[in-house]
Structures are given as C-alpha cells and as structure tokens.
Amino acid sequence: MIVFPNAKINIGLNVVELRSDGYHNLETVFYPIKIHDALEVVLSDELRFTSSGNFLPGNAADNLCLKAYHLIKKEHDLPPVNIHLHKNIPIGAGLGGGSADAGFFIKLLNEVCEIGLSTETMQNYARQLGADCAFFIGNKPVFAFEKGDRFEEIQLDLAAYYLVLVMPPIHVSTAEAYGGVKPVRSESDLRSALKLPVEEWKALVENNFERSVFEHHPQIKAVKEALYQQGAIYAAMSGSGASVFGIFNKKPDLQKFEQANQVFYDV
Numbered sequence: 641m642i643v644f645p646n647a648k649i650n651i652g653l654n655v656v657e658l659r660s661d662g663y664h665n666l667e668t669v670f671y672p673i674k675i676h677d678a679l680e681v682v683l684s685d686e687l688r689f690t691s692s693g694n695f696l697p698g699n700a701a702d703n704l705c706l707k708a709y710h711l712i713k714k715e716h717d718l719p720p721v722n723i724h725l726h727k728n729i730p731i732g733a734g735l736g737g738g739s740a741d742a743g744f745f746i747k748l749l750n751e752v753c754e755i756g757l758s759t760e761t762m763q764n765y766a767r768q769l770g771a772d773c774a775f776f777i778g779n780k781p782v783f784a785f786e787k788g789d790r791f792e793e794i795q796l797d798l799a800a801y802y803l804v805l806v807m808p809p810i811h812v813s814t815a816e817a818y819g820g821v822k823p824v825r826s827e828s829d830l831r832s833a834l835k836l837p838v839e840e841w842k843a844l845v846e847n848n849f850e851r852s853v854f855e856h857h858p859q860i861k862a863v864k865e866a867l868y869q870q871g872a873i874y875a876a877m878s879g880s881g882a883s884v885f886g887i888f889n890k891k892p893d894l895q896k897f898e899q900a901n902q903v904f905y906d907v
C-alpha cells in the first residue's frame with residue numbers, strides 16, 4: 641500500500657518559554673501543503689528499508705519510519721515489512737518532512753498490519769518520535785501549543801489563494817534555531833489574527849525564529865522580501881527555516897528565483 645505524506649507550513653510561530661525538559665513551549669498554526677513524499681509498506685519475510693529521490697542524511701537505521709516501526713513493535717506483535725520511501729520534500733526545511741513520513745508511516749502500518757490503533761494512540765506514538773510528528777496523524781489545520789504536539793482544530797482554508805514555496809540552498813538546524821530565539825509570551829492571539837483577512841496578517845502574524853535566522857542567513861530574508869516585491873499578500877519563513885512561503889492572489893512570475901532556489905508552485 642502506498643501513501644503520499646505531505647509537508648506542513650507554520651503560519652505564525654511564537655516561542656513562548658523554555659520548559660524544564662529543555663524543549664520550548666510554542667504557539668503556532670500548522671497548515672498542510674501540497675508537497676509530497678511517497679511511502680510504501682508491504683508485508684514481507686524480513687524488515688527492509690530502502691529510499692530513493694532526495695539524499696537522506698544519516699544512517700538508514702535512524703530514519704523516522706524505522707524508528708516508528710521499532711517503537712510500535714515494543715508493544716505489538718508486528719510482522720516484518722518492506723518500507724520504501726521516495727523523498728521529495730526538502731530536508732531540514734521547516735516543512736516537517738521527516739515528521740510527515742513518521743506520522744503517515746504509523747497510519748499505514750496500522751492498516752497494513754491491522755493493528756487497530758486508535759487515533760489517540762497513534763498520536764501518542766508519533767509524539768515520542770518528534771514534536772511535530774503527531775500533527776500528521778490528523779493532518780488538518782490546527783493551532784498547536786505546548787511542545788507543538790497539542791492541538792486545537794481551526795477553520796483555515798487558503799484554497800482560494802495561490803501558495804508558493806521557495807527553498808534556498810541553506811540548512812538551518814532546528815536545535816540551532818531554538819538556541820537563537822528569546823522566548824516571550826505573545827501579547828496577541830494567533831487564532832484571532834488568522835481569522836482576519838490575509839491582507840492584515842503582515843502586520844500581526846510573525847515567526848519568532850526569523851529575527852535570529854535572518855541575522856545568520858540574510859539570503860533567507862532576501863527571499864521573503866522578494867516574495868513581497870512579487871506581490872505576495874503574506875510571506876514568512878516556515879518553522880525553523882530555511883523555506884519561505886508566499887500567499888498570492890494569482891500565480892507570480894518567480895522564474896528568476898529558479899536558478900538559485902528550489903521553487904514549488906501551487907502548494
């Protein structure tokens with residue numbers, strides 16, 4: 641069986657406080673977008689993981705799909721499976737690609753192996769693999785809080801707009817991004833701000849990571865500014881970067897970006 645794990649963007653992101661476990665409490669909105677990997681799981685005589693597409697850094701054994709398999713196997717009698725991942729979502733981009741694979745893998749394994757896990761149980765497994773993995777179990781727009789792994793569903797539909805994602809050739813590590821941010825309690829409520837017309841978001845909806853990440857990587861800031869110059873109604877870095885999304889009324893002409901960056905249209 642094959643599924644197509646999709647990426648997410650963060651619309652607004654406030655790092656609220658440092659927690660006693662070293663993580664941070666945050667407030668953000670996760671919004672699913674149309675950039676996909678392909679993930680196949682079939683019953684087999686031995687456990688095997690293969691991949692194709694974009695280069696996956698690190699050991700195959702550290703892939704979140706295999707980690708999810710071993711996590712669930714601790715509590716359930718799982719048969720061996722063949723896993724194939726075709727990687728298309730840019731890696732380390734703030735798009736949650738690895739987390740998407742983990743969340744979709746858990747759902748897929750649940751079906752292929754007929755484990756019978758509830759949505760809540762799948763979310764609990766996902767949470768143990770990474771802070772934003774659990775989002776991909778429900779995969780609907782949510783206001784996320786605490787470690788980014790507790791959710792409240794929100795009504796947010798950007799289907800009437802044209803979304804573009806630009807990925808500059810820069811890697812920002814998530815841990816590095818958290819290290820550079822000064823936590824502050826937000827004065828305004830992100831949920832209320834996102835109920836206003838998109839035209840008003842520019843003045844109200846911020847990603848706290850941008851300040852320090854832009855200082856270290858002015859090229860990412862330049863991409864955001866260029867998207868506004870091309871007519872974006874709203875543009876921001878997603879998560880800990882380096883990808884930047886733009887919300888437009890119609891398809892923009894971004895041909896000149898395509899040499900230096902990866903550009904995804906109509907996401």
Ligand SMILES: C[C@@](CO)(OP(=O)(O)O)[C@H](O)COP(=O)(O)OP(=O)(O)OC[C@H]1O[C@@H](n2ccc(N)nc2=O)[C@H](O)[C@@H]1O
Nearest residue numbers: 663664734735736770771772787788814815818879880881
């Ligand atoms: C920043 C965000 C925003 O949505 O997304 P990305 O930009 O990575 O996609 C997430 O918080 C990333 O979540 P995720 O990528 O699952 O993080 P994890 O693997 O659990 O943690 C990586 C590292 O980030 C830091 N971390 C992560 C989440 C959190 N709430 N507080 C933290 O301080 C910790 O230093 C941790 O060791």
Ligand SMILES: Nc1ncnc2c1ncn2[C@@H]1O[C@H](COP(=O)(O)OP(=O)(O)O)[C@@H](O)[C@H]1O
Nearest residue numbers: 698703704731732733734735736737738739741
């Ligand atoms: N299935 C996977 N896809 C991508 N990265 C993965 C995967 N499994 C583990 N990783 C590791 O997670 C790291 C960051 O993952 P990714 O989700 O792409 O970034 P981000 O958290 O910025 O959205 C990568 O450096 C990679 O080593």
